[in-house]
Amino acid sequence: MQLKRKAVALMALLLLGSAELQAQNDKMVLSVEKIMRDPKWIGTSPSNVFWSEDGKKIYFYWNPEGNRQDSLYSVSAEGKNLQKVSAQERRSLPGQRGEYNRAETKKVYEKNGDIFLYDVKAGKAQQLTNTVERESSPAFSHDEQRVVYMKDGNLFAWAVGNGQTVQLTDFRKGRKPAEEGKDAQREWLKEQQLALLQIVRDRKEDKDANEKQQKLDAPNRPKEIYIEDKLVNDVTLGPNGRFITYQLISRPKNSKVAVVPNYVTESGYTEDINTRTKVGDAQSSSEFFVYDTQRDSTYKVLMNEVEGIYDQPAYLLQQEAKASASTSAADSKTKKPAPREAVIYGPFWSNNGKHAVVVARSQDNKDRWILKLDPATNKLTLLDRQRDEAWINGPGIGYGPGEIGWMPDNERVWFHSEESGYSHLYAVNVNTGDKKALTSGKYEVSDVRMSDDKKHFYFTANKVHPGEKQFYRMPVNGGEMVQLTSFTGAHEVELSPDEKHLAIRYSYSNKPWELYVMDNKKGAKAKQVTHSLTDEFKSYDWREPEVITFKAEDGADVNARLYRPQNPEQNGPAVIFVHGAGYLQNAHKWWSSYFREYMFHNFLADQGYTVLDIDYRGSAGYGRDVRTGIYQFMGGKDLSDQVDGAKLLVDKYNVDPKRIGIYGGSYGGFITLMAMFTEPDVFAAGAALRSVTDWAHYNHGYTSNILNTPYTDSTAYTKSSPIYYAEGLKGALLICHGMVDTNVHFQDVVRLSQRLIELGKDNWELAVYPVEDHGFTEPASWTDEYKRIYKLFEENLKGKK
Template identity: 30%
Template sequence: MKYAKKSILFFLLAALPALAQQKITLEEIWGGAFRAKGMDELSAMKNTNQYTVLNANWNAGTAAIDLYDFATLNKVGTLIESKNFSELKQGIDSYTFSKDEKKILIATNSNPIFRHSFTADFFVFDTATKKLTPLTDNKVQEPTFSPDGKKVAYVYDNNIYVNDLAEGIVRPVTKDGKKNAIINGVCDWVYEEEFSFVRAYEWNATGDKIAYIRFDETEVPEFTMEVYEGSLYPQPNTFKYPKAGEKNSLVSLHIYDVKTNTDKEIKLGNYSDFYIPRIKWTNDAQTLSVQVINRHQNNLDLIFVDANNGTAKVVLNETDKAYVDITDNLTFLDDNSFIWTSEKDGFNHIYLYNKAGKLVNQITKGKWEVTAYYGYDKKTKSVFFQSTENGSINRDVYRIGTNGKNKVRLTAQTGTNDATFSPDYTYFINTYSSAAQPTTYTLNGSKDGKQVKEIVNNNALKDKLAKYNLPAKEFTTITTEKGHNLNAWFIKPADFDPKKKYPVLMYQYSGPGSQQVANQWNTTNDYWYYMLAQQGYIVACVDGRGTGFKGADFKKVTYKELGKYEVEDQIDAAKVIGKYAYVDPARIGIWGWSFGGFMSSNCILKGADVFSMAIAVAPVTNWRFYDSIYTERYMQTPQENAGGYDMNSPINFAKNLKGKYLLIHGSADDNVHVQNTMLMIEALVQANKQFDWAIYPDKNHGIYGGKTRLQLYTKMTNFIKENL
């Protein structure tokens, strides 16, 4: 009898570690329990071998811009602390330096407009006198210093102004700005969203000219969203939104002469229905570079404009059978020769051209992609870049000569490496992570990449997660029956038993050039997947054709057919997964957000015999409802390609629904309008199909704020547990 008691006690003690294993909760995920430490607003100085970091104390509501030395990593000073200025009681949201780095433009009390744009109260801080001066009495957009730091240009109510800081005089550059009609110096909605920039004006090097883009959106159709909170009657929010095939803003390029207070419109050439996605002054103060691309986005001209006489000359032309991606990597050398990135050989690589636009050299070559361009060191004639040479799911930092020789890999650890270089390119701060290693920040030398010193690590987070006994994210490739090799990852339960049959939830995004199968540290969603794995699910992710970093052909195969090959690949991958001995093929689900919601909707309709469950958050349900720049880049217009639009719209296949389907949208989504979900709902109703849906009032494309994400992921978790 005593022996039996000891045996029972021994058994209980042996079982304690498993019983005591911590389970991830949604409250932890969305409460920030697994948030990694970082370096906020890290900015390398230009004139000294130093960098700044915005260090915020969120509990105390204070923030400081601290200065550090690149060579030692020691903090050498604090430029400004918000607690010392009543004007900054809301903290510091962002900051930019003057060219001489003696003044700082500080944003506080910011109000978002769309995804990137915002208005804020801006102040000019003099680092020598420690004086903080309001830029203007109004909330404004996109202020920038003139090169000499004596003036600041900004946009207010769609007009550009110049504030002469010394004289205290504000002069208007434009006067015709009007809401939903004329915009000067900042982008309209679709440029901001799809060309990813807001400020559409630039000072030249001598500060005597300002080039800007003017948007006439008078004839662009309007979209209206109802705002429910804050008044007895819902209030309309109306803005210009060009859907596929509809009229875009008419854009024009202008150069304002600061000295003479005169404005000149630049005639770029014989273009019609075109975009100006980038403007940038060259090293010649009177020569402006302009990128002009046609509406189909398959013909791009790089144009040099003489600011004195307004003449325009095409120096480089790029064409593609599908589309040309816009580059932010244009870099001018001292003699106005320039560095450019292009996919013209089938992979994204770096090229050197002379000032006349003649090719000097292709700097990088190979069946791999340059994924970031960091800069050019004229002392050593070296270019620094990030690439996928070590595998499409990894990123490494490299140095190479402009002659294409002496390439050196500067990062040693396999995973995702990203760099912030010191002004003289002697050092770089490497941000590294992998699926197994939380983010670390280290100081490295740019000659050989050797680590000098660790700056920040997340060992405490790694130790904390050890208590949860999380499984490893397993990377692999899946070969479909059609012979396509696709990158994939799997998260299995920690106590995985190959003799059991598990349900599988597939996650994907699948948009053109995107990547979800990447060897990097956890996103917030990853913790949700680990939580589901703890509850007995396998979670999988497959990057199908159309996704990025495997060459132009792999990415652009979806041209004119968004949703055809991508959906085929998810269905075919699910069929492969369903044949695994440990998978229950009757319990495979799929989910996604935005483009991923478009995909998951199509998958459960076109793959009705493969997927038993789907969740679609903020989905496009017909590309006719989405914006012109994004949609037409990949689909041309609905007038030209009606079949491509209609044959890949889930609305047109609602009758095929067999499984469980959850449809979610925010009513104030300015990006993918709730119209997409409403018409999907109507199609399902008329097909007499049962489904679940949820609308989040006044929430945008991100569906967040307060407890929103927690409630949303609780709903999705419950739906998965009930239906998969």
């Protein structure tokens, strides 16, 4: 009996061992080739989630079959009846984007260049236009009796009652004919003709009489507004129809557009791609006008009396002070500063139609104003001014008007500001100017909307942790923030039309995005709807990178993702990854947009590397001071954060200080170059991908905010551009770049290559990708690039040839 038990036990052990061995065999072994395949091998996450107008269905794009393109799917509000949407149903859906009336019973939208009016209750759409020309930007008039839209650069209105269409503006290219005849010589010839010839006088009288009669016969024709060669933008009809506001955009006349050659083409010839101007080149300017239909007159709204419009940036004042100090008193004459160029957005009218506000931003992006507008007098009244000697931005603020709306009392406007150092909600009274912070703390608020009953705000915030995004409800006048979502990670939430349900796209650091449904209640359980991952992807035990915090040299807290080998060796190798975009966050707890790099870091950890992924200064999610920490010096604190990260690896994680590599793309490639050139004793090897090498050759919108312009702040550009530091290269450098990169042009690395050649450097190589733009698309290109990166680290951090 005892022998029998021993035999059974032995058999069980053998079976268990066999099962464990089989599990090990089934577990995927990572390789660069496997990671960099078409991402469909992972499984395709649901995207572009939206509700049906009646709130009974959730629609989203998905691709569980691994087809070439995603398809439209639907599921009930309760998470049942998941199915692919038929072509007929898909074609019948109203446009996702549109404008609702206040009761949200009707919606206007553009579809295929025509305007439609949708009855939500009846579930039926009425086509209002059917033309070859495109109609766009539909909205309800304030009294909701008309649908207004743009066509051929003019504003039209369709009457709900009788279907009549009326043209509300008459913008015309060129100059007003009367103004074209101001030339003295031509005027003299006209007067001569009239004086000498009776037939000319008679015909002029007939013409003038006909024009007068036409105005009497058609008294409601809109005023002819001549716009020369400018562009019309943001045309808005006021509440009672009296005022129409619009922007006129003047395009730069002498700007030069950079050309990128495309070598691999269908024609067999090299073809040029026109891309963008370079920083500091001439930019478009904007003017804001009010068309008073009652007076039949147009007025330009001026910022000349607005507080701060004459204030010059601090860096220019410092330069002027230095220049004055070196100039004799007799020679120094201070000029009166001109008002800075500004762009006015809006207006945003209160629901009762009594008040209008506009948002204005200086073109140098160092000021943003919230202003009350009186369109009858063109008077602007300051409600709030945010000044930043670096640049204005942040969640809910951005580079345009930002998120803004009216409070239920129609006396206050809500908006975002970084006044406290973090983007928070504020409300200001348009009559008294009283301002109140509705949220506060060391976190950021984004994606704000007001509930239909005007009693609550819904928004996303990273209050729990900078690397988490949770969904909240809060009373409209401030108060307790009720956290509705609860999973660790990030939640992208779409409220149902009746606000009873939430459609949630959720992910965690090692779990790609999936769709969930949940009741709109605190503590409600979220139900998973989609299961997108392939068995192959799930066969590997993907790491949950530890999100750590360390102190930078200046005492600031810096967050990072840490990947560790299962059995790290003493004095082992390490790699630091630098995310791109500058203002982006990657040391977080949700599925990264850098998913290929995430998988590569798992692979590196399997090969014995410790990997650190740092949210350096300039990253999103941490407030104003971190966002602007790179002002006037890219390659300063953002690079020292990488150096401090390397020190952390040595001091705490058993990494050999001589076996640390660095890599990244775009901004991450720029930091890699700065690291290899200016901190050569810290980094033994680096891979710089699609890198900016000279900021004077990048675009204006991004670069001028951080470094001003090359001709006004040349020192900032010299300090921040790797090409000036190339002589410092000691370690092994790999440069990879797409030849048809329309963002960071291939010219960047061509110029740097010539500089390295002239310096006699021989420890670098350049890999080019003939068909790739800034973001690679071909799996073969990804594979080749990352095999080279891995080889670089193996040879220089492990000594393997």
